[in-house]
Amino acid sequence: MMTTNKITKFQNAVLNWYDQFGRKDLPWQQMIEPYKIWLSEIMLQQTQVTTVIPYFDKFIEYFPTVNELAHANIDIVLSLWAGLGYYARARNLHKTAKIIMAEYDGKFPNTVDELIKLPGIGRSTAGAIVATAFQQRAAILDGNVKRVLTRYFAIEGWPGKPDIDNQLWELAEQLTPRQRVRDYTQAMMDLGATVCTRSKPNCNQCPLQSKCLGFQTDNPTQFPNNKPKKAMPVKSAIMLVIKNKNNAILLRKRPPTGIWGGLWSLPEFETIDAMHAWLTQTNIQIKQPESIIAFRHTFSHYHLDIEVYQVDNVIFNMIADDDAVWVEPEQLDNYGKSAAVEKILNIVGARTSLAR
Numbered sequence: 001m002m003t004t005n006k007i008t009k010f011q012n013a014v015l016n017w018y019d020q021f022g023r024k025d026l027p028w029q030q031m032i033e034p035y036k037i038w039l040s041e042i043m044l045q046q047t048q049v050t051t052v053i054p055y056f057d058k059f060i061e062y063f064p065t066v067n068e069l070a071h072a073n074i075d076i077v078l079s080l081w082a083g084l085g086y087y088a089r090a091r092n093l094h095k096t097a098k099i100i101m102a103e104y105d106g107k108f109p110n111t112v113d114e115l116i117k118l119p120g121i122g123r124s125t126a127g128a129i130v131a132t133a134f135q136q137r138a139a140i141l142d143g144n145v146k147r148v149l150t151r152y153f154a155i156e157g158w159p160g161k162p163d164i165d166n167q168l169w170e171l172a173e174q175l176t177p178r179q180r181v182r183d184y185t186q187a188m189m190d191l192g193a194t195v196c197t198r199s200k201p202n203c204n205q206c207p208l209q210s211k212c213l214g215f216q217t218d219n220p221t222q223f224p225n226n227k228p229k230k231a232m233p234v235k236s237a238i239m240l241v242i243k244n245k246n247n248a249i250l251l252r253k254r255p256p257t258g259i260w261g262g263l264w265s266l267p268e269f270e271t272i273d274a275m276h277a278w279l280t281q282t283n284i285q286i287k288q289p290e291s292i293i294a295f296r297h298t299f300s301h302y303h304l305d306i307e308v309y310q311v312d313n314v315i316f317n318m319i320a321d322d323d324a325v326w327v328e329p330e331q332l333d334n335y336g337k338s339a340a341v342e343k344i345l346n347i348v349g350a351r352t353s354l355a356r
């Protein structure tokens with residue numbers, strides 16, 4: 001347990017630094033409202049502020065209120081999200097918007113306990129919404145804050161372990177002030193993002209330097225300690241680019257759960273034999289698909305080796321139903337796709353109407 005004096009000094013150092021250097025002109029800090037704070041917090045999970053800003057602005061333009069988002073088509077939501085990654089966030093955003101309209105009369109609840117019941121809102125995101133949108137005392141512990149606290153207190157052990165996580169939450173709770181909780185919350189996120197950065201902390205510009213135990217070790221970047229290493233599994237997939245006579249491309253919708261859930265993708269197969277079997281089954285005489293490229297796409301928990309095949313000038317409009325559509329080059333941007341599929345379509349020049 002920290003002394004009140006130590007806690008107050010920590011808070012004052014952070015708040016004084018915020019007054020001089022903290023970010024105050026972010027789009028969601030103008031006309032603060034729970035909807036915008038929630039949207040920004042979801043987008044900021046695992047993503048940097050500079051990446052988020054254009055996405056946030058576009059979302060607000062399309063869906064100025066939670067009501068518009070709740071009534072939006074999920075395909076449009078996903079296409080606006082395309083490129084931000086971690087698509088479950090977009091699907092949860094949509095689900096939560098519907099719940100807010102149906103069960104909360106369009107108003108966000110203002111307690112952590114209620115907020116964490118909503119899809120996609122964890123304890124730290126709930127804390128950030130309560131502190132920032134409602135200015136009520138609530139702690140946050142996102143990646144930035146974890147980094148600052150593990151360094152400041154020189155906490156040994158991987159923060160993903162429950163006992164370390166509990167210890168960090170306890171510290172975060174104790175350090176959160178009653179006054180100026182919104183500024184403090186923003187300050188801690190900013191401090192982690194701009195000063196106490198992952199690989200090059202700028203300790204000489206840090207308001208916490210004089211008492212930072214991590215700084216005193218001469219190697220603050222050892223904190224937070226890494227997760228004990230486990231080799232990542234490697235999976236493989238075949239993706240097929242099929243163009244018809246008009247250079248339209250066949251896209252298929254992925255199931256709503258699992259990787260790239262609900263996004264539009266290319267026909268995908270586990271093996272080359274499976275691809276040939278599927279092509280034979282379509283009953284269409286086409287020339288052999290050609291192997292175009294192979295590359296590795298890495299997810300958080302495995303690598304996916306993708307080999308891409310292409311076949312052009314398919315004559316018949318085979319397979320086109322709700323889950324499979326032919327998309328003309330100029331319509332491709334209207335379909336939410338994963339970064340890997342975007343990459344493939346760019347490589348094969350899918351947006352131009354010229355045949356190979």
Ligand code: SF4
Binds near residue numbers: 152195197207209
């Ligand atoms: Fe991070 Fe350095 Fe500040 Fe410690 S002194 S909190 S390591 S930037």
